Amino acid sequence: xxxxxxxxxxxxxxxxxxxxxxxxxxxxxxxxxxxxxxxxxxxxxxxxxxxxxxxxxxxxxxxxxxxxxxxxxxxxxxxxxxxxxxxxxxxxxxxxxxxxxxxxxxxxxxxxxxxxxxxxxxxxxxxxxxxxxxxxxxxxxxxxxxxxxxxxxxxxxxxxxxxxxxxxxxxxxxxxxxxxxxxxxxxxxxxxxxxxxxxxxxxxxxxxxxxxxxxxxxxxxxxxxxxxxxxxxxxxxxxxxxxxxxxxxxxxxxxxxxxxxxxxxxxxxxxxxxxxxxxxxxxxxxxxxxxxxxxxxxxxxxxxxxxxxxxxxxxxxxxxxxxxxxxxxxxxxxxxxxxxxxxxxxxxxxxxxxxxxxxxxxxxxxxxxxxxxxxxxxxxxxxxxxxxxxxxxxxxxxxxxxxxxxxxxxxxxxxxxxxxxxxxxxxxxxxxxxxxxxxxxxxxxxxxxxxxxxxxxxxxxxxxxxxxxxxxxxxxxxxxxxxxxxxxxxxxxxxxxxxxxxxxxxxxxxx
Amino acid sequence: xxxxxxxxxxxxxxxxxxxxxxxxxxxxxxxxxxxxxxxxxxxxxxxxxxxxxxxxxxxxxxxxxxxxxxxxxxxxxxxxxxxxxxxxxxxxxxxxxxxxxxxxxxxxxxxxxxxxxxxxxxxxxxxxxxxxxxxxxxxxxxxxxxxxxxxxxxxxxxxxxxxxxxxxxxxxxxxxxxxxxxxxxxxxxxxxxxxxxxxxxxxxxxxxxxxxxxx
Numbered sequence: 001x002x003x004x005x006x007x008x009x010x011x012x013x014x015x016x017x018x019x020x021x022x023x024x025x026x027x028x029x030x031x032x033x034x035x036x037x038x039x040x041x042x043x044x045x046x047x048x049x050x051x052x053x054x055x056x057x058x059x060x061x062x063x064x065x066x067x068x069x070x071x072x073x074x075x076x077x078x079x080x081x082x083x084x085x086x087x088x089x090x091x092x093x094x095x096x097x098x099x100x101x102x103x104x105x106x107x108x109x110x111x112x113x114x115x116x117x118x119x120x121x122x123x124x125x126x127x128x129x130x131x132x133x134x135x136x137x138x139x140x141x142x143x144x145x146x147x148x149x150x151x152x153x154x155x156x157x158x159x160x161x162x163x164x165x166x167x168x169x170x171x172x173x174x175x176x177x178x179x180x181x182x183x184x185x186x187x188x189x190x191x192x193x194x195x196x197x198x199x200x201x202x203x204x205x206x207x208x209x210x211x212x213x214x215x216x217x218x219x220x221x222x223x224x225x226x227x228x229x230x231x232x233x234x235x236x237x238x239x240x241x242x243x244x245x246x247x248x249x250x251x252x253x254x255x256x257x258x259x260x261x262x263x264x265x266x267x268x269x270x271x272x273x274x275x276x277x278x279x280x281x282x283x284x285x286x287x288x289x290x291x292x293x294x295x296x297x298x299x300x301x302x303x304x305x306x307x308x309x310x311x312x313x314x315x316x317x318x319x320x321x322x323x324x325x326x327x328x329x330x331x332x333x334x335x336x337x338x339x340x341x342x343x344x345x346x347x348x349x350x351x352x353x354x355x356x357x358x359x360x361x362x363x364x365x366x367x368x369x370x371x372x373x374x375x376x377x378x379x380x381x382x383x384x385x386x387x388x389x390x391x392x393x394x395x396x397x398x399x400x401x402x403x404x405x406x407x408x409x410x411x412x413x414x415x416x417x418x419x420x421x422x423x424x425x426x427x428x429x430x431x432x433x434x435x436x437x438x439x440x441x442x443x444x445x446x447x448x449x450x451x452x453x454x455x456x457x458x459x460x461x462x463x464x465x466x467x468x469x470x471x472x473x474x475x476x477x478x479x480x481x482x483x484x485x486x487x488x489x490x491x492x493x494x495x496x497x498x499x500x501x502x503x504x505x506x507x508x509x510x511x
Numbered sequence: 512x513x514x515x516x517x518x519x520x521x522x523x524x525x526x527x528x529x530x531x532x533x534x535x536x537x538x539x540x541x542x543x544x545x546x547x548x549x550x551x552x553x554x555x556x557x558x559x560x561x562x563x564x565x566x567x568x569x570x571x572x573x574x575x576x577x578x579x580x581x582x583x584x585x586x587x588x589x590x591x592x593x594x595x596x597x598x599x600x601x602x603x604x605x606x607x608x609x610x611x612x613x614x615x616x617x618x619x620x621x622x623x624x625x626x627x628x629x630x631x632x633x634x635x636x637x638x639x640x641x642x643x644x645x646x647x648x649x650x651x652x653x654x655x656x657x658x659x660x661x662x663x664x665x666x667x668x669x670x671x672x673x674x675x676x677x678x679x680x681x682x683x684x685x686x687x688x689x690x691x692x693x694x695x696x697x698x699x700x701x702x703x704x705x706x707x708x709x710x711x712x713x714x715x716x717x718x719x720x721x722x723x724x725x726x
Binding site for chain 1: 591594628634641643644646647649651653654657691692696698701708712715720721722725
């Protein structure tokens with residue numbers, strides 16, 4: 001990048017100009033690509049003018065359920081280089097089905113498979129850490145929260161901790177469990193923060209497209225403006241983001257929308273009085289009414305058509321296996337395409353995706369691993385490339401969680417042993433595979449395994465353990481995501497289970 | 512107003528769903544299947560979680576209930592920190608009763624088309640009830656109510672809404688409105704607005720209030 005153009009403006013006039021430019025660029029009609037191109041030209045000195053902190057950030061949180069295994073995406077170095085690895089889909093065999101000759105080695109500890117090869121151009125900004133504290137759901141670890149997403153979550157309520165599942169439609173205990181926490185989940189807190197920066201912003205969404213009754217909890221921890229819009233079907237997505245201006249302006253003028261909102265607020269105050277609701281109920285309702293006034297008359301002219309075109313289907317869908325599950329709702333490549341559309345057009349800034357590969361037990365064969373590998377790697381590579389092409393990658397973060405735990409390398413493992421994975425990609429991410437897994441010895445028809453947890457300060461693998469001990473506190477991962485998203489420390493430090501915990505700075509370029 | 516190409520891929524499905532809904536409402540059996548169903552079927556003949564309560568085909572022994580445990584100990588509380596909606600079919604039936612029209616009257620088509628946006632369920636498609644009264648639901652509820660409040664049937668049923676909204680409020684809310692609530696409605700009678708727009712806003716306000724949509 002050349003010298004920032006802002007330098008061509010007289011120093012005494014720069015601040016005023018930057019404010020004006022910021023206001024103009026924030027207009028919804030300005031496509032994100034244009035906005036970012038102009039920013040790139042102008043804001044080399046934005047940090048000096050305090051504008052950097054107010055710039056938007058964009059977040060895709062991808063929650064993969066039913067104990068997703070990333071073995072065919074990012075191979076732990078210790079397994080990739082082990083000679084005589086017993087590969088197979090049963091017992092204690094290792095679920096890496098590619099032999100060493102099929103793997104490719106890259107800088108910073110990466111070993112990729114043929115399925116994940118499209119990620120090679122982006123590895124400098126992808127960080128993988130698989131050794132966070134394990135999931136604790138009562139059915140071999142299945143849970144809908146994860147300590148990386150809500151540190152300190154517990155099955156016991158305590159002061160400051162509230163139920164995290166209340167806003168999930170159709171939530172049941174089996175395979176989800178009931179947890180309490182005081183730490184908001186990443187997409188909810190990001191949604192909250194972006195709406196503080198831009199009160200007119202549309203609410204973030206989560207696409208609840210898991211095929212089973214399993215869920216993913218999103219938790220605003222009492223923040224009135226944090227809760228994501230839950231979208232349970234493709235139809236609902238299209239109705240939430242209609243593609244006519246007419247549909248967006250329900251009332252003809254902003255004044256009428258405001259008037260209705262104010263009257264509703266007064267009338268509903270009486271309702272709360274009558275039935276003894278808490279102050280929190282009033283606050284939430286008032287926040288929702290304020291947002292609703294903006295939705296009753298949006299004045300928007302920038303319409304995004306959510307149904308995918310043939311060209312988009314071809315780009316996003318090529319080579320990605322269909323969803324595997326009971327009640328298939330959408331494919332992960334479609335979800336990635338919709339997330340990109342919403343974010344690149346600045347419709348909203350927070351999108352969460354919930355997806356699964358039907359829980360597989362005891363035997364995990366090659367096609368299972370290949371499918372999960374392709375379902376993860378290809379949409380991730382296409383998302384990164386698309387955000388780069390739109391010129392917004394430096395403001396974007398993608399976090400992928402094995403939402404209800406990962407797996408040990410042995411084929412017969414469950415999500416409550418071995419790994420719990422976070423993949424982080426984005427403009428503020430420093431690429432690398434951090435930590436390691438290696439063969440400890442022979443066991444049954446395969447191996448026993450050991451885990452080299454990264455030092456939370458340096459990222460250097462520590463002395464190995466062969467059990468589930470010594471994993472990293474989930475708060476490290478949580479703080480790392482928040483740092484990548486540039487949510488200020490003053491916002492995140494207020495939560496007791498993450499206060500004072502450092503992000504994993506080795507995974508970040510902005511730490 | 513700018514109009515952009517309308518693409519509504521939901522029309523056919525919604526239309527079909529509407530017919531089914533109308534039929535089921537009429538027959539009084541609007542229910543979903545509230546037991547999750549499904550089958551396994553991953554590649555390589557793996558063993559997968561079952562969907563039966565208790566997880567007894569998880570490949571691990573089912574857990575015995577804790578001594579003394581029963582359903583009454585499941586976490587359950589009526590939230591006092593957030594107002595929740597009445598189930599969508601209940602709201603729709605109340606609305607139809609209020610105006611004295613059948614639930615499949617065309618004035619309700621927009622609301623029925625938006626039913627999943629408004630918290631209705633279809634367990635067969637994996638859509639569970641969502642009874643949070645969020646900004647998006649307020650948006651869609653008002654959108655769906657607009658043809659109801661603009662309908663001739665509404666005008667016939669409540670011709671004096673602007674002069675005295677109390678009968679409508681009383682009927683909609685099931686209790687006598689407080690003086691302040693009636694005064695608040697009067698604020699919507701902004702003389703700069705056409706009378707029909709004042710009527711529309713007053714109707715929307717009464718039918719969007721928590722007294723009507725919530726428990």
